[in-house]
Amino acid sequence: MKRIGFRGYIAIVVGILIIAVGILYFFNVNRVTLTTSKKTSGVQLTQSTPGQYQTVIKNGRYLVSAARGITSTSETNSLDVKNFESSLLDLAKTHFKTSSYIFQEGQYLSSSTVSSLLERKSSSNSDGLNPEDNGKTDSSRNPIYVQTLTEQDFMTKDGDDLKLAGMVIGVAMNTQDEYQKEQYGATYTQNISDADRIAYGKKIAPEIIKKVREQKGVDSDTPIVIAMYANSKTDSLAPGNFYAESTSSSGTDLKEWTSINQKSIVLPKESTDTSSLGSEANTSFANFKNDVSNFFPNIAGATAVANFKSGTLSSMKVTVTTQFYSQTEIESFATYVSQSALKYLPTNVPIRIIIKAANEMQAILIRNSGDKTFTTTILD
Known part of the structure; x- marks a missing residue:
């Protein structure tokens, strides 16, 4: 049997130390992970802050919307981009308490679904929320009423899982529609009256609810709040505002509309x-x-x-x-x-x-x- 030399003893000691450090590191990492994160079925939640929702992190990253980017690219006034989504979240807090619900960016309406909804209704797109093009190029044309929409989800813990407990859908309606009579031609503006905008919004709201409930994972009795927003004019220095809301408790039925008294000047x-x-x-x-x-x-x-x-x-x-x-x-x-x-x-x-x-x-x-x-x- 060979004797182990001095260098051999050093190698053994170093090896033991490396193994020991590795074991300590392993247990320390797991301990920190377990104490600093709140894991729920493969997802994590941000730390709770008074007055703010916990949000969902998946695979170490913030869980972004399935229709991410549509609002920012479709809104014509940059002020509306921020105000539309931030004001919608403020409105959501009146329905879903921050201490009881977890906020999740919309995951049920895909980008393609939202894009189809924002287009005109046609023989090739029955989902379009905007009216068919009547071929007119003057004030009698059918304008684009619905400019964009966004989804916000509100979750609750169900054991080790997150469960959809409610949704808020924001719908941005135009107060004016800019269009061209010919490709690359001059831009014209068609004003939309408050009465027409409000009436059209109420008309298409059940269609939106129906489409949301068709998505996998949304139950027939999931509470859905729908809020209508009036866009500002393109050159306005003030953003638009939410003006009405309603709730669907089941199916496509909507409760009586409630006015929202907001204004920016x-x-x-x-x-x-x-x-x-x-x-x-x-x-x-x-x-x-x-x-x-x-x-x-x-x-x-x-x-x-x-x-x-x-x-x-x-x-x-x-x-x-x-x-x-x-x-x-x-x-x-x-x-x-x-x-x-x-x-x-x-x-x-x-x-x-x-x-x-x-x-x-x-x-x-x-x-x-x-x-x-x-x-x-x-x-x-």
């Missing part, structure tokens, strides 16, 4: 706008704008989008455009803007202020509801 208001909505906010913003304009000589403009719910201001987003020549100018101006905003702009509502030069963002100031100061971020 641009400040300063135009002289032709004689409505009382936002008058107080408009005055306070005018004082803010004058104050910062007097402080800094190169102000190119300042505007705000004020959001209202049931006639009450709910949030404000301010954009100040100017030209800076040094980092100290940006920092000094941002400090002054935060002081002026505290003095003149409405209190107790979330306010976000963006300071930019041309298309380059210079600083962001954020004050959440109840905060007494702004959090300022200077961008290099």
Whole structure:
């Protein structure tokens, strides 16, 4: 029997250490995984945050919508892209509590299904939600009423699985339709009256519910909330808003429609706008704008989008455009803007202020509801 030399002993010790470290690493990784993730049948959930939904992660990645990208490419005003989906999620919270449900991006309506729904009805597409083309090119033409739609799913835990417990479908309706009389020709605009838009939305809502319930995994009694959104005009500086909602408890039946009182307006208001909505906010913003304009000589403009719910201001987003020549100018101006905003702009509502030069963002100031100061971020 051969004797093991010194080098042999060293090799054995090193091998044992490697094995020991590997075992410790294995148990440590598994322990961390089990304590930091919440696994449910092959999926994970993000950590819970007060007032926000837990969301679904699959294979280590966020579970994106099956019809991802359609809203962003179909909406003509970029402001509607964000407002449509974020406002829909806010609306969903009134039906599905964040403490009881898990949010999942829409998984039942595929991209091809949504695309078919958004097209005109025709001999080759019976699913089209928009009316058939009547061949007219004037105000008597059948416009495109439905611009886009999106699905949001709300899940509950069922043992080790996730179970679909409810859905919210947002439908973006046009207030105007842009079209061409000939390919590559001039673009024309056809306005759609509120009455026509509302009536057409109610008409096609059961068709949407029917199509959703046809999808595998959606039961006949899954609660489905459908919410109608009025798009803004293409050149509007304010986004559109949700104006009505209804719920289907089973089949394609819908409960009575409920009005949603939301409105976004641009400040300063135009002289032709004689409505009382936002008058107080408009005055306070005018004082803010004058104050910062007097402080800094190169102000190119300042505007705000004020959001209202049931006639009450709910949030404000301010954009100040100017030209800076040094980092100290940006920092000094941002400090002054935060002081002026505290003095003149409405209190107790979330306010976000963006300071930019041309298309380059210079600083962001954020004050959440109840905060007494702004959090300022200077961008290099």
